[in-house]
Amino acid sequence: DQQVKQNSPSLSVQEGRISILNCDYTNSMFDYFLWYKKYPAEGPTFLISISSIKDKNEDGRFTVFLNKSAKHLSLHIVPSQPGDSAVYFCAAQSNFGNEKLTFGTGTRLTIIP
Amino acid sequence: DADVTQTPRNRITKTGKRIMLECSQTKGHDRMYWYRQDPGLGLRLIYYSFDVKDINKGEISDGYSVSRQAQAKFSLSLESAIPNQTALYFCATSDGIAQGSYNEQFFGPGTRLTVL
Numbered sequence: 001d002q003q004v005k006q007n008s009p010s011l012s013v014q015e016g017r018i019s020i021l022n023c024d025y026t027n028s029m030f031d032y033f034l035w036y037k038k039y040p041a042e043g044p045t046f047l048i049s050i051s052s053i054k055d056k057n058e059d060g061r062f063t064v065f066l067n068k069s070a071k072h073l074s075l076h077i078v079p080s081q082p083g084d085s086a087v088y089f090c091a092a093q094s095n096f097g098n099e100k101l102t103f104g105t106g107t108r109l110t111i112i113p
Numbered sequence: 114d115a116d117v118t119q120t121p122r123n124r125i126t127k128t129g130k131r132i133m134l135e136c137s138q139t140k141g142h143d144r145m146y147w148y149r150q151d152p153g154l155g156l157r158l159i160y161y162s163f164d165v166k167d168i169n170k171g172e173i174s175d176g177y178s179v180s181r182q183a184q185a186k187f188s189l190s191l192e193s194a195i196p197n198q199t200a201l202y203f204c205a206t207s208d209g210i211a212q213g214s215y216n217e218q219f220f221g222p223g224t225r226l227t228v229l
Contacts, residue, residue, distance in 0.1 A: 009153070032215040043117070043203055043220030044156070051215070089155060098161075098169070099216040103148075105155040 003027050004092050006104040014112050019077040021107050023090030026071065030092040034101065035064060035075050038087045047088075048075070077109075085111045116140045117221035119204050125227045132191040134224050136204030144207045145187040146218060147171075147179060149200040156203065162187055163209075194228040201225050 005024045013019045023033070031052050036044035050057040050064045050073065057064050063076045077084055090104040117138045126132050136145065147159040148171075158171030160179040168179060176198060180188045191198055202225075205218040 004155075006155075034215060034217070041222065043205070043222050045220070046217045049215045049217070093216050098163070100158060100161065100171070101216060101218060103156040105153055 002105070004090055004102050004104040006088075006090055006107050008107050009105070010108040010110070012110045012112055013080050015082060016079045019075075019080045019084065019109055019111070021075040021077075021088050021090075021109065023073045023075075023104055024071060025073075025092050027092070027094065027102075028068075028071065029094050029096060030102075031095045032093040033064070033066065033073050034091045034093065035062075036089040036091060036103075038089065038106070044089055080111045082111050082113055085109060117204060117206055117219055119202075119221040119224050121224060122222065123225045125229065126194055127229050128195055130194050130228075132194050132226065134189045134202055134204075134226070136187045136189070136221055138185050138204075138206045138219075138221075140206055140208075140219060141184075142206040142208050142219070143184065144209065145181065146205040146207075147177075147187070147189045148203045148205065149173070149198075150203060150223075151200050159189065159202075191226075191228075194226075196228045199226060199228045 034049045035047040037047045038044040048062050066073045087106045087108050089106045091101040120135045146161040148156040150156050162181045178190045203223050204221040207218045
């Protein structure tokens with residue numbers, strides 16, 4: 001049973017435009033949501049997080065929005081740059097589960113120059 | 114130098130062989146994790162350890178075992194490898210999180226394992 005889902009396996013966006021990556025979850029007990037970025041032949045690296053008590057967190061070009069009623073979060077990248085081309089994983093953390101992370105299936109983002 | 118290292122980076126083996134994947138970290142973190150990544154399935158937790166004497170099963174521990182030899186070392190073993198264990202394996206570390214904070218994990222570069 002996939003508790004964290006990323007329904008778009010891939011996304012292509014023109015350089016300079018906005019990239020929007022989506023993530024849905026089923027467990028209302030998640031306390032934090034994290035986004036990780038992964039380049040080929042490297043491990044995932046942390047990008048940005050949001051607490052379940054917030055609806056928005058911004059860090060430079062990256063903003064994450066959380067809609068708890070819809071159990072949905074999204075990562076916005078503005079403006080998109082070629083270096084943003086990577087696989088993005090959404091992850092959810094429950095503080096009642098030894099703070100383990102549950103990962104989504106990933107979305108491959110390609111920025112077109 | 115990398116904070117989290119994994120050896121080997123690539124391994125091809127045959128069904129029934131015993132395989133050990135090793136992970137070392139210089140971050141001084143207490144918590145260490147093993148994940149596998151499969152196409153279309155994301156990262157799934159195999160085992161995790163919060164200190165040398167604490168080992169816990171993750172969601173897909175069957176067919177795997179682990180050893181926490183020291184704070185800095187966490188090894189994953191496949192006692193008798195099978196083809197559906199072909200995957201990309203990642204080790205990760207994290208510090209003990211502050212109350213009400215998030216659990217940022219730091220990943221190694223991965224080991225690509227192929228079981229024929």
